[in-house]
Amino acid sequence: xxxxxxxxxxxxxxxxxxxxxxxxxxxxxxxxxxxxxxxxxxxxxxxxxxxxxxxxxxxxxxxxxxxxxxx
Numbered sequence: 307x308x309x310x311x312x313x314x315x316x317x318x319x320x321x322x323x324x325x326x327x328x329x330x331x332x333x334x335x336x337x338x339x340x341x342x343x344x345x346x347x348x349x350x351x352x353x354x355x356x357x358x359x360x361x362x363x364x365x366x367x368x369x370x371x372x373x374x375x376x377x
Contacts, residue, residue: 334371341367 343365351357 337368
């Protein structure tokens with residue numbers, strides 16, 4: 307393990323390294339969402355009239371990523 311430098315330039319080098327790593331990171335989505343439907347159901351609770359029961363359902367159709375092409 308490399309020795310950490312406590313100097314300003316050591317700190318600056320680490321910050322530049324973090325930014326460089328973030329720039330080089332692959333951020334392509336893992337899967338493509340082709341359909342999305344969100345449904346919200348609300349119902350009052352008879353024993354607690356000041357509260358509501360809310361249920362959110364998300365339906366999605368996703369397409370997995372295609373394998374990388376060789377050649």
